[in-house]
Amino acid sequence: MASEKRVAIVTGGASGIGFAFSSKLAESGYAVVIADLRGAQEAAAKIVEAGYDALGVTVDVTSEVDTTRMVDEATKAFGGLNVLVNNAGLFTTLTLKPVDQISAAEWMKVMEVNTLGPFLCIKAALPALRASGGGRIVNVASTSPIKGTPFMQHYTASKGAVIGFTRSLARELGNENITVNAIAPGFTLSEGVLSAGMEERMGESARRTSRSIQRDQVPSDLVGALVFLASDGAAFITGQTIAVDGGGVCL
Ligand SMILES: NC(=O)c1ccc[n+]([C@@H]2O[C@H](COP(=O)([O-])OP(=O)(O)OC[C@H]3O[C@@H](n4cnc5c(N)ncnc54)[C@H](O)[C@@H]3O)[C@@H](O)[C@H]2O)c1
Numbered sequence: 001m002a003s004e005k006r007v008a009i010v011t012g013g014a015s016g017i018g019f020a021f022s023s024k025l026a027e028s029g030y031a032v033v034i035a036d037l038r039g040a041q042e043a044a045a046k047i048v049e050a051g052y053d054a055l056g057v058t059v060d061v062t063s064e065v066d067t068t069r070m071v072d073e074a075t076k077a078f079g080g081l082n083v084l085v086n087n088a089g090l091f092t093t094l095t096l097k098p099v100d101q102i103s104a105a106e107w108m109k110v111m112e113v114n115t116l117g118p119f120l121c122i123k124a125a126l127p128a129l130r131a132s133g134g135g136r137i138v139n140v141a142s143t144s145p146i147k148g149t150p151f152m153q154h155y156t157a158s159k160g161a162v163i164g165f166t167r168s169l170a171r172e173l174g175n176e177n178i179t180v181n182a183i184a185p186g187f188t189l190s191e192g193v194l195s196a197g198m199e200e201r202m203g204e205s206a207r208r209t210s211r212s213i214q215r216d217q218v219p220s221d222l223v224g225a226l227v228f229l230a231s232d233g234a235a236f237i238t239g240q241t242i243a244v245d246g247g248g249v250c251l
């Protein structure tokens with residue numbers, strides 16, 4: 001069923017970069033479904049209070065039952081699905097540590113949320129995107145696998161997987177009018193980063209001096225790329241990873 005208003009799901013959309021994405025999509029005319037482990041309803045209520053359409057759904061992206069329900073609730077509420085933003089990820093809860101101090105369990109947990117999660121969300125969303133005549137998948141990667149980042153090897157490997165998956169899936173879905181792209185943020189002062197005090201630990205280079213534009217990156221720096229990739233103007237762009245990091249990496 002094709003919906004009149006374009007509908008977007010943002011995973012991990014209740015806080016940080018995800019909430020900035022959700023708010024901007026709502027302001028840009030999308031009905032937004034915020035899918036998050038915690039705070040989804042509260043975040044959606046803020047967007048509704050501002051006069052836009054939003055729904056909060058409590059979802060663990062590593063659960064296929066949850067991701068299926070997420071898409072069911074989105075289509076039931078708003079009549080279809082056009083955009084999936086795979087933003088949920090484990091990053092701000094991780095501590096920097098040498099590779100030989102990462103346990104197998106921690107490695108697997110990071111892979112589960114950061115790679116199984118997007119896979120399950122995409123799998124759940126595909127029937128609804130196809131029913132809408134096509135759509136947009138935007139995965140949130142990171143510049144860390146492009147630069148090479150020490151002391152977070154599980155995270156870097158997981159985001160490298162997201163970039164590879166983005167490219168390969170674009171080739172698989174191109175003829176179905178579904179584009180698949182990734183946004184690779186540089187180190188961003190999200191709520192999670194600030195509450196974990198990560199900005200102190202990551203240091204001046206990650207924050208500012210490694211960039212062409214030498215200032216801190218904030219979530220609102222990322223929203224323009226998302227709105228563009230979701231727009232009609234980006235209909236012929238697929239399989240790409242766009243680094244949004246003030247020119248820290250130049251692809
Ligand atoms: N902040 C940065 O410097 C930075 C840089 C590059 C990439 N990223 C990526 O951007 C995305 C958002 O980062 P952030 O800094 O806003 O993170 P954050 O920790 O502040 O927010 C992550 C959100 O995802 C949700 N979440 C976590 N696990 C989940 C699960 N299993 N199911 C559903 N929701 C879940 C959390 O509840 C939270 O709302 C992540 O994918 C992260 O890896 C962040």
